Amino acid sequence: MKAAPVFRNRLLPYLLILPQLALTGVFFFWPAAMALYQSMLKADPFGLRSRFVGLANFIRLFHDPYYLGSVRLSFVFAVLISVTAMAIALLLAVAANKHVRGAKVFRTIFVWPYAVAPAVSAILWAFLFQPEIGVVGRALKGVGVTWNPYLNSLQAQFLVILIAAWKQLSYNFIFFLAGLQSIPQSLVEAAAVDGASPRHTFWRIVFPLLSPTTFFLTIMNVNYSFFETFGVIDALTQGGPGKATETLVYRAYVDGRVNLNIGLSAAQSVVLLAIVVLITAFQFKYVERRVHYA
Amino acid sequence: MKRLVSVVSVVLLVVVGLVGFSQQEPPAGRIVIEFWNAFRGALGDTLQTLVNEFNSSQDKYWVSYVYKGSYADTMNAAIAAFQAGEAPHIVQVFEVGTATMMAAEGAIYPVDQLFKDTGVPLNADDFIPAVKGYYSFPDGRMAAMPFNSSTAVLWYNKEMFRAAGLDPDNPPRTWAEVRAAAAKIKEAGVAEIPLSCAWFTWTQFEQFGAIHNIPFATRANGFEGLDAVLTLDHPLYVRHIQNLVEMSQEGLFVYGGRDSAPDALFPAGQAAMLIASSALLGRVKREAQFEWGITYLPYYDDFVPAPFNSIIGGAALWVLRRPNASLEEYKGVAEFFRFLSTPEKAGWWHIETGYVPVTYGGYEYAKAQGYYDANPGADIAILQLARTPTTENTRGLRLGYLPAIRVVIYEEIEKALQGEQTAEQALKNVVARGNELLREFEELYK
Numbered sequence: 110m111k112a113a114p115v116f117r118n119r120l121l122p123y124l125l126i127l128p129q130l131a132l133t134g135v136f137f138f139w140p141a142a143m144a145l146y147q148s149m150l151k152a153d154p155f156g157l158r159s160r161f162v163g164l165a166n167f168i169r170l171f172h173d174p175y176y177l178g179s180v181r182l183s184f185v186f187a188v189l190i191s192v193t194a195m196a197i198a199l200l201l202a203v204a205a206n207k208h209v210r211g212a213k214v215f216r217t218i219f220v221w222p223y224a225v226a227p228a229v230s231a232i233l234w235a236f237l238f239q240p241e242i243g244v245v246g247r248a249l250k251g252v253g254v255t256w257n258p259y260l261n262s263l264q265a266q267f268l269v270i271l272i273a274a275w276k277q278l279s280y281n282f283i284f285f286l287a288g289l290q291s292i293p294q295s296l297v298e299a300a301a302v303d304g305a306s307p308r309h310t311f312w313r314i315v316f317p318l319l320s321p322t323t324f325f326l327t328i329m330n331v332n333y334s335f336f337e338t339f340g341v342i343d344a345l346t347q348g349g350p351g352k353a354t355e356t357l358v359y360r361a362y363v364d365g366r367v368n369l370n371i372g373l374s375a376a377q378s379v380v381l382l383a384i385v386v387l388i389t390a391f392q393f394k395y396v397e398r399r400v401h402y403a
Numbered sequence: 404m405k406r407l408v409s410v411v412s413v414v415l416l417v418v419v420g421l422v423g424f425s426q427q428e429p430p431a432g433r434i435v436i437e438f439w440n441a442f443r444g445a446l447g448d449t450l451q452t453l454v455n456e457f458n459s460s461q462d463k464y465w466v467s468y469v470y471k472g473s474y475a476d477t478m479n480a481a482i483a484a485f486q487a488g489e490a491p492h493i494v495q496v497f498e499v500g501t502a503t504m505m506a507a508e509g510a511i512y513p514v515d516q517l518f519k520d521t522g523v524p525l526n527a528d529d530f531i532p533a534v535k536g537y538y539s540f541p542d543g544r545m546a547a548m549p550f551n552s553s554t555a556v557l558w559y560n561k562e563m564f565r566a567a568g569l570d571p572d573n574p575p576r577t578w579a580e581v582r583a584a585a586a587k588i589k590e591a592g593v594a595e596i597p598l599s600c601a602w603f604t605w606t607q608f609e610q611f612g613a614i615h616n617i618p619f620a621t622r623a624n625g626f627e628g629l630d631a632v633l634t635l636d637h638p639l640y641v642r643h644i645q646n647l648v649e650m651s652q653e654g655l656f657v658y659g660g661r662d663s664a665p666d667a668l669f670p671a672g673q674a675a676m677l678i679a680s681s682a683l684l685g686r687v688k689r690e691a692q693f694e695w696g697i698t699y700l701p702y703y704d705d706f707v708p709a710p711f712n713s714i715i716g717g718a719a720l721w722v723l724r725r726p727n728a729s730l731e732e733y734k735g736v737a738e739f740f741r742f743l744s745t746p747e748k749a750g751w752w753h754i755e756t757g758y759v760p761v762t763y764g765g766y767e768y769a770k771a772q773g774y775y776d777a778n779p780g781a782d783i784a785i786l787q788l789a790r791t792p793t794t795e796n797t798r799g800l801r802l803g804y805l806p807a808i809r810v811v812i813y814e815e816i817e818k819a820l821q822g823e824q825t826a827e828q829a830l831k832n833v834v835a836r837g838n839e840l841l842r843e844f845e846e847l848y849k
Contacts, residue, residue: 151847153847155482155510156482157509158848241595242668257657259659260817262821349660349813349817351814351817364807366476369479369482
């Protein structure tokens with residue numbers, strides 16, 4: 110009996126991965142190639158006249174102080190949103206993992222926000238924080254806070270981060286909870302028998318064992334902050350006040366969809382793609398080394 | 404739980420499917436005309452009614468009503484369709500897209516040409532000049548069909564005026580009077596917001612420039628060429644923004660966000676005065692639980708003794724060239740346009756929506772119906788639009804990347820209102836950044 114290939118047909122494996130390859134090709138490589146091509150054109154919105162301009166769009170972008178500001182802002186947002194959303198989710202997951210009354214109810218409640226579309230949740234939060242008619246907005250004014258996110262950059266940024274983090278909380282919660290539940294109870298019990306305090310047990314045993322989940326979530330959260338905060342920003346601040354909440358994605362949208370400057374917008378998509386590829390590669394190269402796969 | 408989820412999703416799918424396919428199918432033998440637009444909700448129903456009436460008024464053509472999302476979405480969809488050779492016959496485009504559409508020679512079918520080619524008669528002189536001018540070529544030929552047009556007006560809360568000791572039947576006319584009224588309202592504590600303002604860039608720059616007869620940009624606000632430069636550092640704009648910054652510091656003016664965000668403040672009874680679109684009428688009628696009034700936009704009476712006509716906002720209907728489309732199809736488009744511009748239909752649309760009648764005929768129709776007697780103030784918008792003959796500063800704007808320029812204005816004004824820069828600096832920045840955009844647009848068509 111031969112131990113090796115089960116599939117004798119050389120074509121079959123390729124055939125089996127073909128659907129996935131086709132999807133990746135059609136929905137990723139093709140648009141990415143189009144973006145790369147368009148980023149080197151200057152064209153009117155209808156595409157009636159277009160001309161090849163090489164790297165002119167990129168050069169313009171990197172000479173634009175506002176664009177560089179957007180780059181900085183996107184990174185700051187990514188860090189703040191990811192840290193907030195993951196820290197709170199971990200805390201909630203640890204709590205919900207305990208054997209307490211109603212743990213199931215809490216679990217369901219924490220998962221709920223994930224079902225709400227970003228734009229919808231932004232509108233709901235915007236209502237709450239609306240300075241004149243919102244419940245929270247009025248309450249803030251009531252206690253003497255000059256609350257107006259339409260004119261106060263820091264307040265607008267705070268609100269975007271809050272909503273974006275809240276939205277991502279459920280996703281992180283599910284993964285952290287699953288991660289926690291897959292940690293063998295015997296390890297935790299052994300630590301307890303050895304006299305470790307719950308804090309010690311968490312940081313020395315549970316958290317390291319959770320690192321694959323944390324690593325995965327870090328990548329997902331950074332990508333989420335870069336791309337999916339769009340709905341929140343669009344519904345809430347449209348990038349303002351000033352340029353206080355104009356992230357890279359929002360800027361690409363404004364230039365492409367609103368201003369119909371396709372070349373410039375495509376160049377931004379290419380930059381965005383490059384940034385995300387670099388971040389993910391960096392994480393896999395340097396951060397993953399410290400991840401402990403059980 | 405799992406079962407519940409699957410039941411719910413199946414129900415959702417079915418509902419979505421039903422909604423998706425509920426579009427009426429054209430009867431056999433009709434020539435189908437695709438009409439892409441950005442209206443749903445109450446406005447969508449009203450427009451659909453007009454389309455249905457047209458479809459049943461004759462048996463040759465069938466206008467297919469297709470909702471495509473926001474104005475920006477609709478324009479993007481039409482452009483994408485054009486590039487794919489599947490352009491709709493008619494697309495509704497917002498006023499800031501005018502320069503882009505007009506420059507797209509070869510993609511658009513100018514309305515003037517359309518009526519000539521198809522032999523359908525159209526009384527172009529019946530259109531209100533401030534409306535028609537916005538969508539006409541420099542030589543006066545109509546490029547697009549004016550449709551839903553509004554202008555900016557001052558909305559005020561009569562009950563708050565009374566409570567503050569102001570005369571509700573004598574609203575402020577000038578900016579000095581507005582400021583005085585706002586101060587009284589604040590003093591009396593009857594409103595949290597004495598004055599706010601929707602569509603800030605449209606109302607405080609585009610409209611403001613027109614009624615004071617000062618230019619927004621050179622080359623007749625861009626009508627005469629793509630080489631226009633912004634003139635928003637004109638002393639009157641600086642003075643006005645300075646005034647608003649001061650009023651904001653004193654709590655007399657509250658900036659309520661971009662575009663339509665502040666609209667809600669008036670019907671909700673938060674703002675005593677709101678400068679906003681006349682097309683807010685439907686919403687105010689439905690939501691406001693108080694007695695309200697409409698009046699003309701305030702002006703600086705030491706600058707102009709009598710204000711000029713205001714300009715329009717809203718959208719127009721553009722005809723796109725579609726490969727292999729027959730002249731007969733375009734004849735249907737022309738017939739549909741003629742139908743929309745008849746006095747009864749233009750007037751009915753005006754009464755139902757609060758948009759201004761785009762023709763004198765529509766205005767006369769509404770008047771004859773007794774609409775203005777029953778709704779005092781409903782004619783303010785049209786009277787303001789038509790109060791003077793248009794000058795080169797009051798015809799409208801024809802600037803490339805106007806949406807982007809509006810964003811620049813928002814950004815710089817927001818910084819000025821936060822106290823990060825002076826009004827003068829803000830407007831200098833607007834001019835510098837705006838001109839870069841204008842040059843970039845110009846370069847596309849060189």
